[in-house]
Amino acid sequence: MSERQSSTADKNIVDRRRRRSASGEVVREARKFASSAMYRPIEYEFERLQAYAENHVNATLALPLFVLIVAIVSAQWVGALPAAYWTVTTVIGYGVLLAICHRFLKSGDDEKNLAYWRRRFMAGQLIVALNWSLLAIYHCAACSLTDAYSIMPFSALLVFQAVTMGLSHGFGASLLLTSAPPTILLAGRLMLSLEPAGFVMGGILIGAQVFFYFMADRMRLSILSALAHRHERENLIAELETARSMSDEARRRAEEANLAKSRFLATMSHELRTPLNAILGFSEVMQTEVLGPLGNETYKGYVGDIHASGTHLLKLINEILDLSRIEAGRQELREEAVRLTHVLEDARQMVALKARTKGVEITLQAEENMPMLWADERAMRQIALNLLSNALKFTPTGGKISITVGWTSRGGQYFSVRDTGPGIPEEEIPVVLSSFGQGSIAIKSAEQGTGLGLPIVQALVHMHDGRFDLKSVLREGTIVTASFPRSRVLETMGKTENLGHDRYRRPVSNRAATRRAS
Structure with missing residues (x-):
């Protein structure tokens, strides 16, 4: 499929067709020199x-x-x-x-x-x-x-x-x-x-x-x-040694800059969270008129705007902290037995009110008797909520969001979220998967966002040894799939019988079960 440069003036959408590595340029120049050298009168x-x-x-x-x-x-x-x-x-x-x-x-x-x-x-x-x-x-x-x-x-x-x-x-x-x-x-x-x-x-x-x-x-x-x-x-x-040294130096500087950025964001986010909690608390007290009526509807509207903006800013800070921890390698998984269908059902219930208000139908289709998954339940909920929130942003009134939970071809488990939104142009998919990246359609028509949801989801899926796929067709919709390997699927055990003196339990046979029943 041919690539097209977006006409949007968004700074996050870049044309990546002309990006060339320094080492590639050096190799091409060296090959040109090598091919032309044999025609020069070199006497040695x-x-x-x-x-x-x-x-x-x-x-x-x-x-x-x-x-x-x-x-x-x-x-x-x-x-x-x-x-x-x-x-x-x-x-x-x-x-x-x-x-x-x-x-x-x-x-x-x-x-x-x-x-x-x-x-x-x-x-x-x-x-x-x-x-x-x-x-x-x-x-x-x-x-x-x-x-x-x-x-x-x-x-x-x-x-x-x-x-x-x-x-x-x-x-x-x-x-x-x-x-x-x-x-x-x-x-x-x-x-x-x-x-x-x-x-x-x-x-x-x-x-x-x-x-x-x-x-x-x-x-x-x-x-x-x-x-x-x-x-x-x-x-x-x-020439190759020079290019490699330049590449190593550039990579080292990029890593240092990225680390400095993560530390700066984490520090500033912590510093901003303390006064922001005070702003949210006092604005909520004023909005609910706990200490008495405000007496002016305009002021009450202003207080509502302050509380809504503060809530959005707090969400942005939390996402920045999550992404900073993941990039710095300090995000730890508290793994336990998790059932994907329950996680997706809870996430669906959390966004159900907003979906009904917008007139969007959310359906959940899951295979029966699926075993549990060894994963971090909080991370699974964050993945599900981010994907559902994104789908709800882009799905127009009267649209539909479909959640599917099932088996992969290799014995693992997956869940996917499909929406009937406007879709994402193919050349913008790498942009929306990058930190703070937003596509042209998101800027024009979607609700306000931070551009950190998908990068966090992608990182959390990879931390679970999983695979993250995003496929989109313009003006038809988007499907996002998070799949997890078979090694994280907990095998189900059959019914066992405790004989009292045996060290281990053994499966109950049909004949023994019938004899005890009689």
């Missing part, structure tokens, strides 16, 4: 350099070991001295690069010095590339392409390309500074031999370099995507 330079440095630090032992293996194998053809020279220079080159990585990780620099560290990393890469280029350009005059020596640098560079891709994939295109120079030099030297095997190995080297570069680029993009998602998740979590 610091995280990429950090991953590059950590990869090389983790391979501190593996890199010199790989260089040593290549040198040992090469020494068989190039001799021990050149192999040792190449090993020392290459290990020193890797040592310089690893030292730069260690210093970067320990420096804790932020993103302001990234350009400085990137230049240092590139310098270290160039040193490593220079050393591997020495292996690529070394020529064995006595060796041919079919010898094992020609296969050794070819295989070593393929492994070097793979290692470089694994360690430097987050560095972007600059990883070519390390692997491309020795690859180009060795591929060129092999192709310049003008032999088919040289062309094949040179082509394989260049193709492998291109392949490893594209693999490294794909890995780089995957890392960027993972970093972007992590960044978005962290932003969303931060």
